[in-house]
Amino acid sequence: MPTGGHGGERVVPHLHHVHASGSVSLLLADGHPLVERATEAEVAVMFELADCAPIDLREPVRGLLWITGWLRPLTLAAARARAVAISETRTDPRLLDLGHGMTLLRLTPASLVLADAEGTQSLRPYMFSAASPDPFHSYERNWLRHLESDHPDVVEQLARHVPEELRGGKIRPLGLDRFGLRLRVEAESGDHDVRLAFAKPVHSPPQLAAELRRLLGCPFLRGR
Known part of the structure; x- marks a missing residue:
């Protein structure tokens, strides 16, 4: 996840979850510099998500999604509610670390870009949230x-x-x-x-x- 305004350094969260709204939940250690910066003021970031093929290819990435927006930490109460919502679709023991050395942050999207071999498409958040899952996504x-x-x-x-x-x-x-x-x-x-x-x-x-x-x-x- 490249962050803006500080040399474009890359950060790998302990856990990430992209919601249907296009917002992203990110779990980082309490003392992480990005958590400290986001606590003081919103931080502009670009979140990169790779879509990898389910079979063993020599180049596994088949598409990329970039979500650009603003990052802020959630209050503990809001973070716990969000963690419960995440666990309803995916159980992950790392969510149990919330409040015990880990902070949950929310990336509010401003724009999204989807790219693969067939081209690149820019999306507004409302377009992303209005899209329905492909009927074969679980198949x-x-x-x-x-x-x-x-x-x-x-x-x-x-x-x-x-x-x-x-x-x-x-x-x-x-x-x-x-x-x-x-x-x-x-x-x-x-x-x-x-x-x-x-x-x-x-x-x-x-x-x-x-x-x-x-x-x-x-x-x-x-x-x-």
Whole structure:
């Protein structure tokens, strides 16, 4: 997490949690210099969150989210309430250190930037909070691992949609969302990401299976 106004130093919190509103909760040691600065006045920071692929790639990062805003510590009462809210979606024993050598801070977002191989998009906080989770967000990890480990033949057939100049590289499943399937090509020239677009957005495993069969039998490509 690069901080503003002090040389852009990087700070790695003990715990972080991005809320649906776009705000970020950060757990730091009580005596950390950033906690002391934020106690005196709001500190401008940029929080960087890496989206890593669920399979073992030579370059695991497939996207980045940068949240820029203002950092302030929470009162102990507010911090405990926020910790309870976090624990309802993810249990983490580090939250128990709150008030016992650890301080919880809130990053209030001013802007967000999302970047991957397909481009960069700027978001206002209200746009982020209004977005709904992709229907495959809880399904993607296991599905991609299953595709990688148990169905290399399917990945090989999908490889025919990859641009010809990249077909000598190793083809790996990279991502899944309602709009399509992403592949990572690990070539000698570097890593290249290709999207295989669905004919229409899908919202369920049966629809996904139908689109996958279509891709296996009928070439359709949208890559960047």
